[in-house]
Amino acid sequence: MDAHKFHAQRQAAEFARQILPVPPAYPVYPGLPGGFRDHFARLCAWAKDIYLDMSEDPEAYGLMLLDIAETDHNLARDSYRTIHRFADTLNALALSGEVEDHVLRVNAERFRKAVKTNPSVPRYGQILAKLRHHGLVISELEGDAIRRSAASFTVECPGDPQLIDTVAAYCARWQAVDRFRNKDNPMRGEWIKLSPQEFHHHFYRFDYKITADLEKLPILTWVNDEADYHGYNEALKRFNEAFYLASLQYEGLKFDGEYHCKGKRVARVTPTGYTALGEPNFMLSIKLKNMDAYAALVESLPDRIQAPMRQSSCRNCGFQGATAERCKFRLRWTLGGERYTGCAYWCFFFDDFRLEAVPVYFALLAEEYTLTQKRDNAV
Numbered sequence: 001m002d003a004h005k006f007h008a009q010r011q012a013a014e015f016a017r018q019i020l021p022v023p024p025a026y027p028v029y030p031g032l033p034g035g036f037r038d039h040f041a042r043l044c045a046w047a048k049d050i051y052l053d054m055s056e057d058p059e060a061y062g063l064m065l066l067d068i069a070e071t072d073h074n075l076a077r078d079s080y081r082t083i084h085r086f087a088d089t090l091n092a093l094a095l096s097g098e099v100e101d102h103v104l105r106v107n108a109e110r111f112r113k114a115v116k117t118n119p120s121v122p123r124y125g126q127i128l129a130k131l132r133h134h135g136l137v138i139s140e141l142e143g144d145a146i147r148r149s150a151a152s153f154t155v156e157c158p159g160d161p162q163l164i165d166t167v168a169a170y171c172a173r174w175q176a177v178d179r180f181r182n183k184d185n186p187m188r189g190e191w192i193k194l195s196p197q198e199f200h201h202h203f204y205r206f207d208y209k210i211t212a213d214l215e216k217l218p219i220l221t222w223v224n225d226e227a228d229y230h231g232y233n234e235a236l237k238r239f240n241e242a243f244y245l246a247s248l249q250y251e252g253l254k255f256d257g258e259y260h261c262k263g264k265r266v267a268r269v270t271p272t273g274y275t276a277l278g279e280p281n282f283m284l285s286i287k288l289k290n291m292d293a294y295a296a297l298v299e300s301l302p303d304r305i306q307a308p309m310r311q312s313s314c315r316n317c318g319f320q321g322a323t324a325e326r327c328k329f330r331l332r333w334t335l336g337g338e339r340y341t342g343c344a345y346w347c348f349f350f351d352d353f354r355l356e357a358v359p360v361y362f363a364l365l366a367e368e369y370t371l372t373q374k375r376d377n378a379v
Contacts, residue, residue, distance in 0.1 A: 007070065007079045008063040009055045010278055015083055016051035018205045018229050019044050026208055027216035032169055039166040040211060046163065047206045050086060050134055061085060062126040076276035084120045087204045089127040092118065093155055094171035102161035104168060108140070108150045135159045173211050174203045205229070219255065220244065226257070230271070236282060239353040240269055243284075246358050250371040261369045267361070272349060283349040286361060287368075291333040294367040298335060304352045305360055309335050313346040 004010045022041040033039075054061045064079040092114035097106035115124045125144035132138060140146055140153035147153075157163040203210060209217060209225070223244045227237040247253050254260045258268040267286045273279030291298050291309070298309065314330055316322075322329065331342040342348075350361070365371055 004055075004068050006058055006063075007066045007068055007076050007276075008058040008083065010068065011080045011276070012051050012055040012058065012063070012083050014278070015205060016048045016055070017231070019048050019051075020205070020207060020225055020228055022208045026221075027213040029173060029211055029213050032173075032211060033165070036166070036169070036211065037208075039162050040170070040206075040208060042160060043163060043166045043170065044206045044208075046134065046160075047087075050130070051083075053130070053134070054083065054086065060126065061130055062123050071277065073274040073277055076274065080276045081120060084204055085124075085127055086130075087206075088118050088120045089115065089124050089131070090167055091171045091174070091203075092121065092124075094168045095175065097152075097155075099165055099168045102156060102164050104155040104164050106153050106155060108146055108152055111146065111153075135163075170206070170211060177210055177214075202229070222257070230280065230282070232269075232282065236269070236353050239284075239355060239358065242355050242358050243267075243269075243361070246362055249373050250362070250366070251374055252369075253365075253371060261365075261371070266365060266369060283351055284353070284361065285349055286364060287344070288348055288364060289331055289344065290368060291335075294364075295334065297363060297367055298333075301360065301364075302352070302357070305350060305357060306335065308348045308350055309333070309340065310338070312341045313343050314341040315343065317343075 004013075022037060022044055024037065026037065028036050054063065059065060062082070062085060064082045066075055066079040070076065092111055093104065093106055096110035096114055097104045099105075115121045121127065128138055128141070128146075129144040135157050137156050137158060138153060139155075140150035142148075155164060207225075207229075209222075220241070223241055224237070227240050232240060244255060247255055247259055252261055253266075258265050260266060265287065267284065269282055270285050271280035272283050273281040298306070301309075314327075316324055319327070319329065329344040331344055331347055333340055333342075350357075362371075
């Protein structure tokens with residue numbers, strides 16, 4: 001049984017867990033100060049302490065107090081989003097001022113406008129009060145809000161002066177990287193190896209990659225970091241890496257956090273439960289539509305891989321005017337003499353994460369998408 005009283009408590013603890021260890025030698029973005037890796041590691045430790053404190057006392061941070069027994073996914077997601085209040089307030093502070101001699105001087109009007117337009121920080125005073133509890137000194141406070149008459153105020157950290165510089169650098173880098181969310185930006189495909197939305201969320205987990213020289217960061221780093229970020233167990237983590245390395249053997253198969261062929265997603269490791277409710281349940285999703293065209297291969301699959309193919313998933317949901325007779329998303333195939341009907345949105349999810357299953361999955365993909373192996377077979 002979950003010992004937490006509210007969803008936000010479990011969710012904040014999960015934010016803390018998802019802060020990745022800072023590698024001692026990752027390629028730092030050019031222009032960041034010497035020793036930045038060490039400074040950023042201290043920022044991550046500080047942020048982790050705050051998330052854990054948030055888990056202990058969510059009301060003090062203004063989080064949504066949704067009872068842990070509530071199973072409405074939309075409400076749980078709303079609760080999850082209120083945890084952003086901490087990082088969003090830090091971001092508003094950093095982008096509303098300038099740092100000099102380890103002191104952030106904030107333009108009060110710019111800060112008020114920033115928090116007013118951000119729905120996650122309606123009562124920023126609660127966050128400022130907790131930031132003071134965690135070592136920051138903030139001037140011009142009246143109660144837990146900035147004095148109305150103040151044109152500017154300062155933020156500093158006497159216990160670790162460099163923390164202020166690091167927060168400012170982190171927030172500035174995130175703003176720069178965030179610009180690449182534009183799908184038309186040609187650099188997005190080369191630099192950011194995740195869906196844009198996921199990379200956006202990583203800001204709240206104080207991801208070191210936001211401060212990295214992304215051109216020099218190996219894609220395999222993204223693959224393994226995602227496994228740690230999502231909490232894959234060791235078997236799934238090994239499988240995830242092996243699956244990526246195997247994908248490099250095939251022409252026309254591209255990876256950007258998901259696997260694509262000719263512009264269409266063909267495979268990905270994905271949660272099938274509600275992450276906001278703490279139910280990720282990871283599976284390998286492979287898009288297959290023409291199994292009857294390679295029936296001999298399908299019939300030869302191990303039982304554990306055949307299992308998702310031995311069940312019908314069509315719900316006759318009526319999506320986009322679908323009827324019992326006609327639906328453009330409906331799939332049909334034969335296995336073991338039985339005829340099955342499925343839905344393109346639900347076919348197929350596999351849970352066989354043994355390393356020996358990797359070439360079996362790629363045999364299916366090769367047949368479905370006419371993939372050919374690279375001549376040098378290099379990985």
